[in-house]
Amino acid sequence: xxxxxxxxxxxxGAPMAQRRALAKAITLIESxxxxxxxxxxxxxxxxxxxxxGAFRLGLSGVPGVGKSTFIEALGLYLIDQGHxxxxxxxxxxxxxxxxxxxxxxxxxxxxxxHERAFIRPSPSGGTLGGVAEKTRETMLLCEAAxxxxxxxxxxxxxxxxxxxxxxxxxxxxxxxxxxxxDLQAIKKGVMEVADLIVINxxxxxxxxxxxxxxxxxxxxxxxxxxxxxSEWRARVLRLSALKGQGxxxxxxxxxxxxxARDIAARRREQALAWMWERIDSxxxxxxxxxxxxRELLPRLSAEVSAGTLPASTAARKLLEASASRC
Amino acid sequence: xxxxxxxxxxxxGAPMAQRRALAKAITLIESxxxxxxxxxxxxxxxxxxxxxGAFRLGLSGVPGVGKSTFIEALGLYLIDQGHxxxxxxxxxxxxxxxxxxxxxxxxxxxxxxHERAFIRPSPSGGTLGGVAEKTRETMLLCEAAxxxxxxxxxxxxxxxxxxxxxxxxxxxxxxxxxxxxDLQAIKKGVMEVADLIVINxxxxxxxxxxxxxxxxxxxxxxxxxxxxxSEWRARVLRLSALKGQGxxxxxxxxxxxxxARDIAARRREQALAWMWERIDSxxxxxxxxxxxxRELLPRLSAEVSAGTLPASTAARKLLEASASRC
Numbered sequence: 003x004x005x006x007x008x009x010x011x012x013x014x015g016a017p018m019a020q021r022r023a024l025a026k027a028i029t030l031i032e033s034x035x036x037x038x039x040x041x042x043x044x045x046x047x048x049x050x051x052x053x054x055g056a057f058r059l060g061l062s063g064v065p066g067v068g069k070s071t072f073i074e075a076l077g078l079y080l081i082d083q084g085h086x087x088x089x090x091x092x093x094x095x096x097x098x099x100x101x102x103x104x105x106x107x108x109x110x111x112x113x114x115x116h117e118r119a120f121i122r123p124s125p126s127g128g129t130l131g132g133v134a135e136k137t138r139e140t141m142l143l144c145e146a147a148x149x150x151x152x153x154x155x156x157x158x159x160x161x162x163x164x165x166x167x168x169x170x171x172x173x174x175x176x177x178x179x180x181x182x183x184d185l186q187a188i189k190k191g192v193m194e195v196a197d198l199i200v201i202n203x204x205x206x207x208x209x210x211x212x213x214x215x216x217x218x219x220x221x222x223x224x225x226x227x228x229x230x231x232s233e234w235r236a237r238v239l240r241l242s243a244l245k246g247q248g249x250x251x252x253x254x255x256x257x258x259x260x261x262a263r264d265i266a267a268r269r270r271e272q273a274l275a276w277m278w279e280r281i282d283s284x285x286x287x288x289x290x291x292x293x294x295x296r297e298l299l300p301r302l303s304a305e306v307s308a309g310t311l312p313a314s315t316a317a318r319k320l321l322e323a324s325a326s327r328c
Numbered sequence: 329x330x331x332x333x334x335x336x337x338x339x340x341g342a343p344m345a346q347r348r349a350l351a352k353a354i355t356l357i358e359s360x361x362x363x364x365x366x367x368x369x370x371x372x373x374x375x376x377x378x379x380x381g382a383f384r385l386g387l388s389g390v391p392g393v394g395k396s397t398f399i400e401a402l403g404l405y406l407i408d409q410g411h412x413x414x415x416x417x418x419x420x421x422x423x424x425x426x427x428x429x430x431x432x433x434x435x436x437x438x439x440x441x442h443e444r445a446f447i448r449p450s451p452s453g454g455t456l457g458g459v460a461e462k463t464r465e466t467m468l469l470c471e472a473a474x475x476x477x478x479x480x481x482x483x484x485x486x487x488x489x490x491x492x493x494x495x496x497x498x499x500x501x502x503x504x505x506x507x508x509x510d511l512q513a514i515k516k517g518v519m520e521v522a523d524l525i526v527i528n529x530x531x532x533x534x535x536x537x538x539x540x541x542x543x544x545x546x547x548x549x550x551x552x553x554x555x556x557x558s559e560w561r562a563r564v565l566r567l568s569a570l571k572g573q574g575x576x577x578x579x580x581x582x583x584x585x586x587x588a589r590d591i592a593a594r595r596r597e598q599a600l601a602w603m604w605e606r607i608d609s610x611x612x613x614x615x616x617x618x619x620x621x622r623e624l625l626p627r628l629s630a631e632v633s634a635g636t637l638p639a640s641t642a643a644r645k646l647l648e649a650s651a652s653r654c
Contacts, residue, residue, distance in 0.1 A: 039644075046638045054635055135640050142638065188550050194517060221547035224514050273632045273639045280643030285611040288651065306599045309380055312372045312468065313599045314461050317606035318365075325614065 003030060003038075005045050012147050013052060017117055024120065024147050031139045032125050046139060049146040054269070056088070056145045059256065060166040062158045062192065063176030068202040069155055070109035072176065072243035077113040077153070079249045085151045086118045088144035092137045092156045092166050093124035120149060131283050134165040138276065141169065158189065167195035168272055168279075171265050172256055174198045177218070179211035179240070193222075196236050197259055198252075204240035205247065211240050294323035329356060329364075331371050338473050339378060343443055350446065350473050357465045358451050372465060379471040380595070382414070385582065386492040388484045388518065389502030394528040395481055396435035398502065398569035403439040403479070405575045411477045412444045414470035418463050418482045418492050419450035446475060457609045460491040464602065467495065484515065493521035494598055494605075497591050498582055500524045503544070505537035505566070519548075522562050523585055524578075530566035531573065537566050620649035 003026065011023035031042045063069050077087045089110070113119045125136040141152050154170055156162040167173040175188070175196040199218055204211035215238045222236050239255055241248025289295055298320060305311035329352065337349030357368045389395050403413045415436070439445045451462040467478050480496055482488045493499040501514070501522040525544055530537035541564045548562050565581055567574025615621055624646060631637035 043638070043641045043644070047641060050636060050638060139638065139640065191520060193519065217546070218550065220543070221550045224544065224547045269635070270633045273635065274629065276639040277629070277632050277643050277646075280640055281615065281646060282608060282612060284643065284647040285615055285650075286608060288647075289607065289611055303600065303603070306603050307596045309595070309599065310376060312369070312376060312465065313602040314465065314606055315369045315373060317603050317610065318369070320603075320607060321610040321614075324611075 003041060005041055005048075009045060009048055012049070012143065020147055021120065024143055027143050028122060028140050031143070032136050042139070046142060049142065053142040053145040055148075056141075056150045056152045057256075057260070058141065058170040058172075059151065059153050060156070060163075060170035060173040061153060061176065062156050062163045062166065062174070063202075064178075065157060067176045067178055068243050069176060072200075072202060072241075073153055073155065074110040074113045075243045075246050075249050076252070077110070077119055078116070079246075079253065080151050081113075081116060081118045086120075086149045087113070088120040088122070088141070088149035088152045089113070090122050090137050090140055090144070090152065090154045091124035092130075092134050092154060092162050094128075094130040094133050094162055095157075120144060120147075129283075130162055130165055131279060134162070134169065135276075135280065138169045158192065161191070163189070163192050164195055168275060171268065172197045172259050174200055176200045176202050177214070178202065179204050179207055179214050188218075193236075198255060199236055199238045200252065201238065201240045202243050205242040205245055215240055289320075289324050292324045294326055295320055298323055329367060331367055331374075335371060335374055338375070338469065346473055347446070350469055353469050354448060354466050357469070358462050368465070372468060375468065375472040379468040381474075382467075382471045382476045382478045383582075383586070384467065384478050384480065384496040384498075386480050386482070386489075386496035386499040387502065388482050388489045388492065388500070389528075390504075391483060393502045393504055394569050395502060398526075398528060398567075399479055399481065400436040400439045401569045401572050401575050402578070403436070403445055404442070405572075405579065406477050407439075407442060407444045412446075412475045413439070414446040414448070414467070414475035414478045415439070416448050416463050416466055416470070416478065416480045417450035418456075418460050418480060418488050420454075420456040420459050420488055421483075446470060446473075455609075456487055456491055457605065460488075460495065461602075461606065464495045484518065487517070489515070489518050490521060494601060497594065498523045498585050500526055502526045502528050503540070504528065505530050505533055505540050514544075519562075524581060525562055525564045526578065527564065527566045528569055531568040531571055541566055615646075615650050618650045620652055621646055624649055 008023045008027050008030075011019045012027060014020075015023055027042075027045060030038050030045065033039070033042070061069055061073070073089055077089065080087050110121065114121050122140060125133050125140075127133075137154060141154065144152055152170075154166050156166045163173070163175075173195050175192055175198070177188070177199060179201050199222075201211050201214055201218075218238050222238070237255055237259075239248065239252055241252055243249075290299070302311060302316040302320060306313050306316045334349045334353050334356075337345045338353060341349055353368075353371060356364050356371065359365070359368070387395055387399070399415055403415065406413050436447060440447050448466060451459050451466075453459075463480060467480065470478055478496075480492050482492045489499070489501075499521050501518055501524070503514070503525060505527050525548075527537050527540055527544075544564045548564070563581055563585075565574065565578055567578055569575075616625070628637060628642040628646060632639050632642045
């Protein structure tokens, strides 16, 4: 591919040329061919000084909670305010289910055809780490192309929330308005990364939504990090994405969050954490591919699992094996 | 050292000889000398078939919550019931503070001198992973010596709770009886691993303890794992360790937990997770020690942190460097 051309069009092209360049660049990043990977690295490094200009918003919630409707409403509101909005997704299951959560653009009817919006489904296939890496890089491309709000959606399968929280400035969890015993369970790990909790469809049963808000707020008080009194405490908001109620209030809460937190510091931490995540993942991949490890691993794992070999001894044997025959 | 002798005394020795053999074996395991490590591995592997017979209980709580008083009361109660009790600790800060949380045995006055109890302070120095590994191996030695309840205490610095939960059958979080806005914050990550929550000193303010119990119970309802309706839901109990109130009820709750959960499956998962934790840790150590990585890492880390190099590109460069010059 002509990297310079893509770079030029992405940065300075007319709207249609820019959109084409962005699509090409994403295809390059999602390619598994080694020569494409080198080109993608070169392109990313060249574009990096032009990235980082967007506000990055992560969004999670179970299917049916109304994420697409919310993104449609929020996206159009932000475009009205003069923003350009990119919508990406991390869905590690998309290769299994045969379609991404964002594949069905009919649920974002107006946003998906708006010239100031760019919607891209989840990259498919591979591990969560691989899918998340491609989305992270796609986000950088969108920023270089001038999108100043990037929304990254996930359905919250396994650890995908943590991955999305690790690449965004604010992480929003969307809930349904049940209260009491019917209150929709919040996956434990998500509490550690949620900055804002939004109760959608609050118009359907305002009383239940109010009770749910009180209950979640009370529960959240229990779960603050020790020793950080000044820490942002996750806030709970009610809204109705379908009726467009509460969207400006939501964006005001996001602005309050931005003002209260050191976003630049969060991004530095995220970048380093991401580097180490990729290193650990690469080291383990090489380890598993080592001939001696491949030979020993099944037996030693079985012995550890059966309780006939100490886990630490097995680890030492496998590490010695992986260091051999270099 | 005479490994066979240690092994024989540990398994079949008279009480005093067994206690000496246990102390020697732990010293061997805590040694950093490579030849000791090989001997420790041999001893552990030989003893492994005689391990696993204890019930393993993890306990965490902030300083002042009353862990030592609780362990004293619980330990004596269990000895009364015919058990033998070992008390260990994971305290990665013990090398810094100059003393382990269990160093002050005066807080377990009667238990510490009881012939059916064995108390060992936290191994000192090293990373959390290293400290936890030694404690895990010490637990196996105690089991081989016939202790049938092992209590592992931690103060909950950093990730130590996760490490202790990863080596025990039930993980107990101890709280103070404040309620309402004064309610002691629960560290977020701990919620993911707590099986029982104990409100100690409940006699000081019974009303506050009752409110705290209700509040924590209600909050816990929110945080269940998706899709596992049958899952054990953490229970909340009140007691007074100082007055010895609620200890039998606590042990009954532990028994209910054992009956409700597949402990053998949990141990298999723990053993494999532990093996991989040690492998990942060893791989990263070797990576960091590689000459080319040592040379490149400071500059690349700084560039990633400054946002002038994509994290994924830095990771790929460093992985290539670590694979070179074999």
